[in-house]
Amino acid sequence: MGVSEIETQTDDKWLTDDELELVRGRMPIVYVDAVPVRVDGHGNVEEVGMLLRQNANGSISRMVVTGRVLYGERVREALMRHCEKDLGPMAFPRVPANPTPFTVAEYFPDPSKSGFHDPRHHAVSLAYVVPVEGECEPTQEALDLRWFTPEEAVSDDVVLEMMSGHDRLIRLALAHTGKLP
Secondary structure, X not given: OOHHHHXXXXXXXXXXXXXXXXXXXXOOEEEEEEEEEXXXXXXXXXXXXXXXXXXXXXXXXEEOEEEEOOOOOOHHHHHHHHHHHHHOOOOOEOOXXXXXXXXXXEEEOOOOOOOOEOOOXXXXXXXXXXXXXXXXXXXXXXXXXXXXXXXXXXXXXXXXXXXXOHHHXXXXXXXXXXXXX
């Protein structure tokens, strides 16, 4: 990329593809993971939402809402942006003003290092349980969205559909909410 291309680039929130590849090879990238849930009137988790989407390696699997935090973006803004991007503008996620993650997941190119895997890079992801109240329609890269009871979400059949450690993330989220079967 030439100097003139950098000078004329108008989106200063993220990197070009070439710049991203360079950074991915040298430092961890900050992500957010959002486990969408439906709750009853008392705040108890009744259902867990999982997207069906294509992974970095080309395979199809179930996963939670996930994505990068942009430069200058607050974590809450990143959560809201990714929930809207993946669940649709009418999902109405309830993200508190100052969200606190239930865990931190470290994704590595080596799947044996942490149990969380991303072949592209090392990523540090802050993980949140996000209640949604509205109508969800998968958008952009998401092929489908399905709601599971807590029991279904950790069943062998559903776990087989997940990759990258998202099955562990679902179990951790359900344990955090007191709903792990």
